[in-house]
Each structure stands twice: as C-alpha cells, then as structure tokens.
Amino acid sequence: MAIYVCTLCGYEYDPQVGEPENGIVEGTDFEDLPDDYTCPLCGAPKEDFEVVPAE
Secondary structure (H helix, E strand, O other), rough: OOOOOEEEOOOOOEEEOEHHOOOOOOOHHHHHHOOOOOOOOOOOEEEHHHEEOOO
C-alpha cells in the first residue's frame, strides 16, 4: 500500500496505520477514503495529496 502526503502541510497518510482517532481503520487504502476526506492537520481536501514514490 502506498503512502500519501499532503502537499500543503506534509502530513502522511499510511494505509497500514489508518487514522483510528478519526474512525479510519488500519488497512484502508487512500482510494477507499470518502470523497470528502480532509487532512487532519490542515483541512486540505483529498485532491491535495500525492503518492510518495517507493524507495
């Protein structure tokens, strides 16, 4: 699973961790997040996230 980063604040969404504090269980792919998902740090919309290239 790819990690996605918010291009505005740098927050990283890791599907293997999810966001339990926001009701998103571990293993939830970024593509499966609701269309109205926003960055928990800065409120940026889902469109402002980019995939982190694999190293």
